[in-house]
Amino acid sequence: MPGDKSISHRALLFNALAGGRARVRGLLDSEDVAATQAAVRALGARITADGDAIWVEREGPLVTDVGRVDCGNSGTTMRLLAGALAGQGVRAVLDGDASLRRRPMDRVAAPLRQMGADVALTNGRFAPMTLVSGVTTPIRYDSPIASAQVKSCVLLAGLRCGASVREPSLSRDHTERLLERMGATLRRDERGWIELSAGATLHAVDVDVPRDISAAAFWLVAATITPGSRVLLPGVGVNPTRTGVLDALRAMGAQIAHENERVEAGEPVADLTVTAHALRGAHLGGDLALRALDELPVLAVAAACAHGETVISDASELRVKESDRIGRVVAGLRAIGVQVEERADGMVIQGSAGRPLGGAGVALVDASGDHRIAMAFAVAALAGAQVELLGSESISSSYPAFARHLESLCQG
Numbered sequence: 001m002p003g004d005k006s007i008s009h010r011a012l013l014f015n016a017l018a019g020g021r022a023r024v025r026g027l028l029d030s031e032d033v034a035a036t037q038a039a040v041r042a043l044g045a046r047i048t049a050d051g052d053a054i055w056v057e058r059e060g061p062l063v064t065d066v067g068r069v070d071c072g073n074s075g076t077t078m079r080l081l082a083g084a085l086a087g088q089g090v091r092a093v094l095d096g097d098a099s100l101r102r103r104p105m106d107r108v109a110a111p112l113r114q115m116g117a118d119v120a121l122t123n124g125r126f127a128p129m130t131l132v133s134g135v136t137t138p139i140r141y142d143s144p145i146a147s148a149q150v151k152s153c154v155l156l157a158g159l160r161c162g163a164s165v166r167e168p169s170l171s172r173d174h175t176e177r178l179l180e181r182m183g184a185t186l187r188r189d190e191r192g193w194i195e196l197s198a199g200a201t202l203h204a205v206d207v208d209v210p211r212d213i214s215a216a217a218f219w220l221v222a223a224t225i226t227p228g229s230r231v232l233l234p235g236v237g238v239n240p241t242r243t244g245v246l247d248a249l250r251a252m253g254a255q256i257a258h259e260n261e262r263v264e265a266g267e268p269v270a271d272l273t274v275t276a277h278a279l280r281g282a283h284l285g286g287d288l289a290l291r292a293l294d295e296l297p298v299l300a301v302a303a304a305c306a307h308g309e310t311v312i313s314d315a316s317e318l319r320v321k322e323s324d325r326i327g328r329v330v331a332g333l334r335a336i337g338v339q340v341e342e343r344a345d346g347m348v349i350q351g352s353a354g355r356p357l358g359g360a361g362v363a364l365v366d367a368s369g370d371h372r373i374a375m376a377f378a379v380a381a382l383a384g385a386q387v388e389l390l391g392s393e394s395i396s397s398s399y400p401a402f403a404r405h406l407e408s409l410c411q412g
Contacts, residue, residue: 001211003028004237006174009036009076011207015056016040020204025053031397032074042066071096073397079108083153086117089134101127108153111141138162148172162198172241177266208265210237215399217245217295220274222379224254225305229276238270244291252279281308289314297376300329304338305383306351316345323370332377335363336385356384367391371398
């Protein structure tokens with residue numbers, strides 16, 4: 001299983017900001033994380049490989065003008081880097097590929113400007129993003145959306161001057177956990193505010209990256225819908241802000257066992273065993289949809305195999321991911337013969353009640369350069385659909401070994 005992508009980004013960037021020397025084990029080897037590695041090198045950090053680990057080391061001051069930084073397809077790299085660089089007064093132009101240039105960056109530019117930073121966007125919303133000057137004043141930011149990337153941007157920008165941020169509902173908390181391990185003082189109140197004290201001095205810390213639950217989701221669904229399957233996924237991160245996919249699948253009747261639960265580098269980890277089992281339709285909305293947002297494409301495939309109707313709601317954020325994931329999933333499901341209704345914030349899926357998916361011939365599914373769409377419809381092929389995927393090269397952005405692992409699990 002690949003290392004957790006969210007934690008991999010943070011382990012690199014936060015240790016580069018801290019200075020000193022830290023070992024990171026289990027780092028995800030993918031294009032998205034490579035973009036963050038390149039960014040921290042531009043800041044003056046040195047990254048060296050050591051067997052199954054890497055070392056992040058910075059002795060001198062941060063580079064104050066890093067020029068153009070290519071974030072590739074990684075929204076996490078761009079949004080977290082924007083906060084980190086603005087907080088340190090580093091000048092930069094943050095850019096990315098065509099897909100990343102279509103994703104909204106005004107959601108992080110707005111709080112940075114309120115903190116006094118000079119930030120310019122293309123057409124007022126998009127990358128390239130130019131950071132001209134850094135933040136000068138603290139902020140109390142009531143975010144209109146629940147987004148770990150926005151929350152992290154604000155907290156990183158506030159390391160020197162302080163910041164408070166609140167979300168409509170709780171997004172993943174990897175940033176808060178790691179900042180506290182590194183010496184920052186954070187306080188959470190009963191109204192949902194996260195307050196970061198001014199003048200935080202970070203100290204480099206070693207990080208053991210757990211296996212990525214978003215990657216595990218594909219095998220959880222694949223094993224559940226493939227009769228006779230039983231798959232063990234060791235060392236998966238089970239942070240409560242990320243386990244919506246487990247709760248969703250269990251609500252649909254999946255058989256998933258937790259074993260050997262422990263805490264590693266401040267993050268809860270467990271071994272997961274999944275056994276094939278018939279699924280039933282469910283309502284995946286509200287807080288559950290937020291906690292399973294990245295996994296909703298493959299959960300839609302699970303719903304297509306279930307008995308009864310599944311409603312996915314409160315997921316409009318899927319529209320502004322690497323692709324319009326609602327539109328892409330609906331188009332893909334229809335291509336493999338599934339009855340589905342598209343809605344503004346989700347979809348309604350009529351399950352096949354265990355009957356094989358697919359119609360006559362090969363279904364052409366356009367992943368639109370989105371790794372999670374590509375992997376979700378590769379899993380759909382296990383339920384009988386014949387699928388030709390366009391844009392499957394995007395899988396390398398998060399899970400380069402996916403095709404090899406799929407082939408291995410399908411032997412025989």
